[in-house]
Amino acid sequence: MQLIHETLTTPLSSDAVLDGYIRDASANIEPNRKRIAVIICPGGAYSFVADREAEPVALALLARGQQAFVLHYSVGPARPFPTALLELAAAVRLVRTRAAEWAIDPDKIIVAGFSAGGHLAASLADFWHTPALVDHVFSPADVQPNGLMLAYPVITSGPHAHRGSFRNLLGDQPTPDQLEAVSLEKHVSAQNPPTFLWSTFADDAVPVENSLLYAQALHAAGVSCECHLFPEGRHGLSLADRETWDAAHSDGIVPAVAAWFELFQTWLKRYDDGVVG
Structure with a gap:
């Protein structure tokens, strides 16, 4: 396995880091195989980057044959939208x-994005071809995501918003226009990529309505969306197993929710085979 550590430079920042976990090619195991890459955006309410949604997820993906990357993006009110995007x-x-x-x-x-990282990932899915990126010298062909995985994502700035994420993204007093611009269910189009999405009804931090609104918008736009909603499980479960268990909470291991990862692998296989798209 190769470990990659790349610093990213953009018009607004120069200290984001991309960590890569790359499976080495083998002369005995499909030496010419080209693999799916998954770029992970951990959550953290745009105030930090959560460890439990970073390397453990990358290693789980690597073990299943994907090349995995973790983006350590800029956070906090000092780095407003669209810096992380x-x-x-x-x-x-x-x-x-x-x-x-x-x-x-x-x-x-x-x-792939978790919680506020889901907002970041879905922002790229919504805006890759728009002035939000093109005006910052990005070519749409270079930055287009081919697929999207969202786990209990922050999506809407409306009644079901996770207010802390939007304060960190936009400042303490965002205008209605600013909030509208980052309410992602309102910016879905037919150019969004196929999406795998999951959340829990028991999430009391980022309400399940965030996921429902985005899934409905994708369906209305004719975009393929697989959506899994689990009846139990708190916010921020990540893999929902021992590898991402937070010792401060006794409810971080939920086998029924941990099933999302195998469901995602099935989706990726269908995607790789051209069935999803």
Whole structure:
């Protein structure tokens, strides 16, 4: 396995980091195989980058045959929108540029996001072809995500919003226009990528309505969406197993919810085979 550590430079920042976990090619195991890449955006309410949604998820993906990356993006009110979005676009561009070196199919780059990282990932899915990125010298062809995985994502700035995430993203007193611009269910189009999405009805931090609103918007736009909603499980479960268990909470291991990862692997296999899309 190769470990990659790349610093990303964008028009608004120069200190985001992309960590990569790259399976080495083997002369005995499909030496010419081009793999799916998954770029992970951990959560943290745009105030920090959560460890439990970073390396453990990357290693789980690597073990199942995907090349995995973790984006350590800029957070906090000092780095307002669209700083992190530009960093994610730069990460996708870098992975696509280095695809041959890292045994990646450049047309199979999946962006995955947890909680506020889900907002970041879905922002790229909504805006990759729009002035929000094109005006910052990004070519749409370079930064287009080919697929999207969202876990208990922050989506809406409306009645079901996670207010802390939007305060960190936009400042303490965002205008109605600013909030509208980052309420992602309102910006879905037919150019969004196929999406795998999951959440829990018991999430009392980021209400399940966030996921429902986004799934409904994708369906209305004619975009393929697989959505799994579990009846139990608190916010921030990540893999929902011992590898991402937070010792401060006794309810971080939920086998029924941990099933999401196998469901995602099934979705990825169908995606790789051209069934999803």
